[in-house]
Ligand SMILES: [Zn+2]
């Protein structure tokens with residue numbers, strides 16, 4: 001069944017709607033994704049290139065294709081730095097950073113990839129205390 005999910009960047013100037021169903025959702029722990037997200041992993045949904053309709057701010061997005069890499073790219077809002085959807089370098093699929101989406105993509109992560117590259121603090125981080133907001 002077709003679903004539509006809205007997405008936007010942190011500042012709200014970039015917005016679009018993506019159309020599912022989505023088939024692939026991976027969490028990537030490679031060292032490049034750590035750099036691009038500033039965190040332990042990137043949560044990426046892969047779908048068909050034609051599955052996106054841009055509403056606002058596409059001209060504010062900037063694409064970076066890592067030299068010497070075959071596939072790695074980053075695409076972000078130049079106003080706020082949030083990751084936004086982009087086409088894979090071979091044009092075969094649309095890559096959607098899951099955190100860009102404002103609604104439920106109705107798919108959950110299927111694989112943790114490049115697991116051996118996860119940061120040294122990741123496993124202990126899962127055991128840390130949890131708080132609903134800031135700790136006291
Ligand atoms: Zn933005």
Ligand SMILES: [Zn+2]
Nearest residue numbers: 028029030033
């Ligand atoms: Zn990665």
